Amino acid sequence: MTTRAKTTLAQLAIRLGAQQVTSRQLVTECLARISANTGEGARVFLKVYGEQALATADFYDRMRRQGAHLNPFAGIPVSIKDLFDVAGDTTLAGSTVLKAAPAAERDARAVARLRAAGFVVIGRTNMTEFAFSGLGLNPSYGTPLNPWDRATGRIPGGSSSGAAVSISDAMAYGALGTDTGGSCRIPAALCGIVGFKPTASRVPLAGAYPLSTSLDSIGPLANSVACCATLDAVLSGQAFEPVPELTARDLNVAVLTNYVTDGLDRTVAASFERALRALREAGVKLTDVAVPELGELPEINRKGGISAAEAYAWHRPQLARAADGYDPRVLVRILRGREQDAADYIDLLNIRIDFTARVARRIRKFDAVLMPTVPIVAPAVAELASDDAYVRANGLTLRNPSIVNFINGCAISLPCHDPETAPVGLSLFGLANTDAALLSVAKVIEPIVATGA
Numbered sequence: 001m002t003t004r005a006k007t008t009l010a011q012l013a014i015r016l017g018a019q020q021v022t023s024r025q026l027v028t029e030c031l032a033r034i035s036a037n038t039g040e041g042a043r044v045f046l047k048v049y050g051e052q053a054l055a056t057a058d059f060y061d062r063m064r065r066q067g068a069h070l071n072p073f074a075g076i077p078v079s080i081k082d083l084f085d086v087a088g089d090t091t092l093a094g095s096t097v098l099k100a101a102p103a104a105e106r107d108a109r110a111v112a113r114l115r116a117a118g119f120v121v122i123g124r125t126n127m128t129e130f131a132f133s134g135l136g137l138n139p140s141y142g143t144p145l146n147p148w149d150r151a152t153g154r155i156p157g158g159s160s161s162g163a164a165v166s167i168s169d170a171m172a173y174g175a176l177g178t179d180t181g182g183s184c185r186i187p188a189a190l191c192g193i194v195g196f197k198p199t200a201s202r203v204p205l206a207g208a209y210p211l212s213t214s215l216d217s218i219g220p221l222a223n224s225v226a227c228c229a230t231l232d233a234v235l236s237g238q239a240f241e242p243v244p245e246l247t248a249r250d251l252n253v254a255v256l257t258n259y260v261t262d263g264l265d266r267t268v269a270a271s272f273e274r275a276l277r278a279l280r281e282a283g284v285k286l287t288d289v290a291v292p293e294l295g296e297l298p299e300i301n302r303k304g305g306i307s308a309a310e311a312y313a314w315h316r317p318q319l320a321r322a323a324d325g326y327d328p329r330v331l332v333r334i335l336r337g338r339e340q341d342a343a344d345y346i347d348l349l350n351i352r353i354d355f356t357a358r359v360a361r362r363i364r365k366f367d368a369v370l371m372p373t374v375p376i377v378a379p380a381v382a383e384l385a386s387d388d389a390y391v392r393a394n395g396l397t398l399r400n401p402s403i404v405n406f407i408n409g410c411a412i413s414l415p416c417h418d419p420e421t422a423p424v425g426l427s428l429f430g431l432a433n434t435d436a437a438l439l440s441v442a443k444v445i446e447p448i449v450a451t452g453a
Helices: 009-017 023-035 050-065 109-116 161-168 185-191 225-235 266-282 292-300 305-325 328-339 342-363 387-406 435-451
Strands: 045-048 077-081 120-125 175-178 194-197 218-222 252-256 285-289 368-372 410-415 425-430
Touching: 009 023, 009 225, 023 045, 023 050, 023 077, 023 120, 045 161, 050 120, 077 109, 077 161, 109 120, 109 175, 109 225, 120 161, 161 175, 161 185, 161 218, 185 194, 185 387, 185 410, 185 425, 194 225, 194 387, 218 225, 225 410, 225 435, 266 285, 266 368, 266 425, 266 435, 292 342, 292 387, 305 328, 305 342, 342 387, 368 435, 387 410, 387 425, 410 435, 425 435
Parallel strands: 077 120, 077 175, 252 285, 252 368
Antiparallel strands: 045 120, 175 218, 194 218, 194 410, 368 425, 410 425
């Protein structure tokens, strides 16, 4: 695994405030990593805002020298997933079929909030075309390679593939991603960083190219829980407050024992057990919980589920004129929406309400629910050459995290692997609008599972 800076936003804010480092230095270092011939920058970024980022950095440096009162995080470089509007740019959403689309007139709401807080947008990151896969492959612009075992060439996870690698390779210190079925948490888990999926309504979707309007959510990827909490406060438009302090013995946490643990590969199973053992020894109360409702999901999604229905509705006019320009594997998933009629879609929405209520009755008394974020480690890109292998890996990768989107919950993925093994994510999730409480729990659990027993 490549060596990467574990620097947090809080550490950078302190250094900037004390003028121990300048924003220009941070931006220059990130740009150097992006442009390095031996790095992944060319595949991670679809566009780099080098001159604009340096000019913004210089502005914040000048303001600090003059004693201006700034947001502590002003001047820190962040990356933006390619499906967010940036004023003056065409939003490609990782595709080629949108190249002739008009440029955005204004920034997406989430981008505008990051800028207003002083973060420096350093570039637009690569992604699965139209965000419709958990693997992160992009045949049009290349696939950013996972920081682990780069010689083999492993997937980064998706759809926020470039976002995750921009953090793992210190090309940015925060990344803006989206999560419809795990697209923040999957690449975070496979790349060994932290990814947060908030309750869907928490961050405005305005200016973000949609996949499934019922399931889409906007979240951050970063080096720590505290970093994600900071970015979430900015993105949700809330005043930032430090994550409340809890102790391990304060926590009452459920461990899912069915469905999400089926078919775990050996490395994931070992890392998951290692994390549970460390949590028990630290004093966290863990309770095994079966949620039999989860076994209903394959049948519920038999025709592609809500995401396929809503993606097809959005893409249908564009498919009529440019279907041959789509990634064939993405196209197949979108076209599954044609299998559903209006009654099927209405049934799905009603099933979702009932399903969520039944699951909530089983887990609401717990502070959080634990499961492996992804049941497999990152496969090699070459292993996914056949459509059968791709479909199997994509299904496994999305299986666990998509549960949270379906119940409109919030979730975070934390690294829980031994540093000498493949990255593995530990997922904590909760019901809708328990975001702040979940982040508090994650802050306690993060160092325990990072160090292990």
